[in-house]
Amino acid sequence: MISESLPFRRVRILLIVMTAAVLAMVVQLIRVQFGTYAPVFAMWVEAAQDTEDEVSPDRGLIYDRDGDLLATNVPMYYLEIEVFQLTPASRKQIAAVLSQALILPYEDLYRQLTIDWGSVGQYRIRLTREVAGEDRWPITVDQVAADMLRAFLLDPEAPDLSGLKLVPAPKREYPASYLAGHVMGFVNQEGKGYFGVEGFYDDWLAGKPVTIERGYIPLEARLEPDPPAGVNLVLTIDLDIQQMLEEILREAIENASAESGQILVMDPRTGEILGLAIQPGLNPNNYEPWLEERGVTTAELMELEGDQDEAVINPAVGGQFEPGSTFKVLTMAAALDAGVVEPDTEFIDTGQIEVGGVRIRNWNGGAWGPQTMEGCMEHSLNVCLAWLSSEKLGASTFYEYLAAFGIGRGTGIDVAGEVAGQLRTPRHPEWTEADLGTNAFGQGVSVTPVQLLASVGAVANDGIMMQPHIVRAVVGPEGAYWPKPTVLGRPISKETADELNEMLAESIAGETHLASVNGYRLAGKTGTAQIPTEKGYDERWTIASFIGWGPVYDPQFIVLVRIDKPESSPWGSVVAAPVFRDVVERLVTMLEIPPDHIYEQLVAEESEQS
């Protein structure tokens, strides 16, 4: 027996190993070329001819003035299927698990998993669900559901979900939910911002998409430069004040059995909006029902151009109304500033005045006899104010002042959807002389709440009208930018503003005592506006309002309360004035404004110390 020599045996072993290695390579080559994934490779080869892809950066975050997060991006996941990884068992189990976890119809899911996608050149599909009346929408899951599915995918004992992939995508989330919902606006599934700050600053928040070359093959993986995210915004809103306003507004609407309402708080010195509460509220996390209630589908939302239909969404900037008696502040400011009257100028109120052939009467139809200008404001006498505009000021001066107060012109507030309001001047073809009389007490003229706040804010701010704004700082990769407060104009002098402040402070101390707050001298004016309809003014409903500010020695806030269609009482002095008081009682605590007598003591102490 001839035994095999040692070298020969080694050569044989070597040959076997090499043959096995070559065989494995051949199998792998055949698998790649003709195996399950061959079409996938072929598809990518074709796609590789155009590997440039547009990537949208992360949307910027939004904070309140104290750093509370108002809008952020949280992950959601699309459910995708790697078609060639599906097995008969995994088809059934994916459909079963998803239908139970997400409460979706099993049949619909299973049908999507059994379509021969390869025959139409699709090797990776995104699962979708039916949406009533609209096209199919991709199914998305949150982090909790995604974690559960991932655990299933990793657990060999769990249902077989082979082929299921979780593809992350950012979703806009608003941790404050309804709180300041109207201020925020919302972002749709495509990442476009609508309404509020999201709509106004959409381009800045979204950032600039960048084009990158995708490296789908690991060998070609490159370190692409990450695109810069959109800017972060810090708002002027104070979330604690916002919470307080919304709470008070909800109660006020309930107590008055009203339809809706708004409370706006602004710092008249800077134009910073500190709080803006609107009821009914909008939850930007779930905006679809809100749109549905207003007859706008999400598909229609995409087709909206510019700011149309904004009035439906944000009444603080888009909802114009006839302001009623709160407008008298501007008429009186004009008369005092023009020097046609003094605070103690006497007017004999006979209970009616005729302007342009239209007889104007007081709110109670009565004659109030001899009154000073202070009395005219305190008792809110339409006849007196119509006398001021028609006989003392005249159309030209009166409308010049209204223009200086920005009536009929948008304020430029940085919230999407602002409208300009309506003011007919003598140059308008439909203007009549009667308008001169009715405009004086806020009829036949429309303003938005923000517009009224800005214009009356001039009276509270030494005659200087500031632009209302909602963004305090813009923070980008280059650092923080703090927009400076913008002066819109100086419609009246400081002296006029001081005189009017005193008159309206006396008014609150007197007839409008329901708005007064112990320890604080405040100024303000009630308003009870009729609602115009196609057949004249609505006989049943009114808009009750109150605009006031304080403390009179150095106004640090101006508050506008508007309650729409109250059932309990039509009058602003009954419905809106107490709401103003409730707001101010909390506001002075939050803004750390001491009562007047303590302020005087503190000033005295400080001057002694210095």
Added chain:
Amino acid sequence: MIGRQKQASKKGSWRKSLRITSRSVLLMVSLLLVGGLYLAVNARLARLGREVLDLQIEKAELERQTAELQSRLAELTMPDRMIERARELGYRPAEMGDIQYVVVEGYVDPEPFVAPEPPDSSVEYAGSLSPAYTETLGDWIARVARPIGEGAR
């Protein structure tokens, strides 16, 4: 004499063929060596490419978790929740009469809040990387064998 010449000629051709064979083998070994090196470098590159992708995925996942946690924290510290918890603990909102105002010498108002600068957005390939590229021969064999194993059970 002739026999010796024949023997020398045979020896010469054997040496020649040995030389040719050894050169060919040397060339093949060199080629194999270069090929092996090339393969090794490419395999390393591919592995590093995969590692880069994995790290990008991990980074993006961590960023997502951070965002999720920040959002949850923000929800938990919203005024309505804080008020509710404070009430449960027996607190109530401060009223006007509860506050004492004092002059504090040298007190300066706190600096206004400045939002953090937005970080660069991560470009992620996770959604695009097909298992066609990640499935090894072993994975494939396991995948093919699994239904057979299930059937045998």
